[in-house]
Amino acid sequence: IYEALELRDKDANRYLGKGCLKAVENVHNIISPGMKGMDVRDQEKIDKRMVEELDGTRNEWGWCKEKLGANTILAVSLATARAGADANKLPLYNPLANLAGKPTSRFIMPVPSLNIINGGAHAGNSLEIQEFMILPTGATSFKESIRTGVEVYHALAKLLKKKFGKSAANVGDEGGFGAPQIKDEMETLEIIMEAIHNAGHSGKIQIALDVAASEFFNPKDGTYNMSIKNGKNDRIYSVDQMIELYANMCKKYPISSIEDPFDQDDFPAYVKMTQ
Numbered sequence: 001i002y003e004a005l006e007l008r009d010k011d012a013n014r015y016l017g018k019g020c021l022k023a024v025e026n027v028h029n030i031i032s033p034g035m036k037g038m039d040v041r042d043q044e045k046i047d048k049r050m051v052e053e054l055d056g057t058r059n060e061w062g063w064c065k066e067k068l069g070a071n072t073i074l075a076v077s078l079a080t081a082r083a084g085a086d087a088n089k090l091p092l093y094n095p096l097a098n099l100a101g102k103p104t105s106r107f108i109m110p111v112p113s114l115n116i117i118n119g120g121a122h123a124g125n126s127l128e129i130q131e132f133m134i135l136p137t138g139a140t141s142f143k144e145s146i147r148t149g150v151e152v153y154h155a156l157a158k159l160l161k162k163k164f165g166k167s168a169a170n171v172g173d174e175g176g177f178g179a180p181q182i183k184d185e186m187e188t189l190e191i192i193m194e195a196i197h198n199a200g201h202s203g204k205i206q207i208a209l210d211v212a213a214s215e216f217f218n219p220k221d222g223t224y225n226m227s228i229k230n231g232k233n234d235r236i237y238s239v240d241q242m243i244e245l246y247a248n249m250c251k252k253y254p255i256s257s258i259e260d261p262f263d264q265d266d267f268p269a270y271v272k273m274t275q
Contacts (some may be wrong), residue, residue, distance in 0.1 A: 002061050002264065007069020023072040030054055030068060031076050040083040043099055047077050109142045111135050113208055114149040116156055117179070117188055118172025120212050125180040128226045130212035132176065132188055134196070135256065138204025148201050156195035163191070184226075189253045208257035209249075213242075217263035224262075239269040246273070 119127025139145035172178035226235035
């Protein structure tokens, strides 16, 4: 609910309502004339003008971009960043680091995050956790980290087929495997560790989770139903029990990142977990 508006045409006869002709129109008719004459190297000024002046829509959480659409504004912002870097004869990452207040004397490549097993709303299995990802932090270059991740992904496909049959390597909405027979999150992590070992990359890879806990949160009593996809109530957890579950997972497996471990409005839970 806190996300900025992604503007779609809602014309059911085109791309099932997901077309972006209105967004393109906004670039031509509102953003382009509204920014004519501005210096492409002045990223902050350009973004500010688009968000606060040309769009100007706000809600209780901030600038929501409901008039022009976040997708419209972002596309122009990205094009501006590229044009500005080009005008300064710099690679794109340099001015972006500068904008973020980071040093430009030394750069560190980001680590790719590969989504390898899907659960939650993204897959037809009984897993509540939406994404299990691998981070090849032990690689010495971006090129090597991609290779490492791809090799683990394929080792995992092979392992799932061996354990559960060919259909277990079918993929979920975001490219990770959605094996319906996997029992729970602990079995999933065990299988991932086995795939990492089989690929010959033990010790080089960390794991990240996107729990998307809002999907199985009960706002009436503040509990989390980790068995909701099975239509059961045998794993209903309090905040403390969820924290204990995450702590046990982190003790046993190399987990370095957990996204959305609680409902988006369950702020006391985030405070507790952070502490």
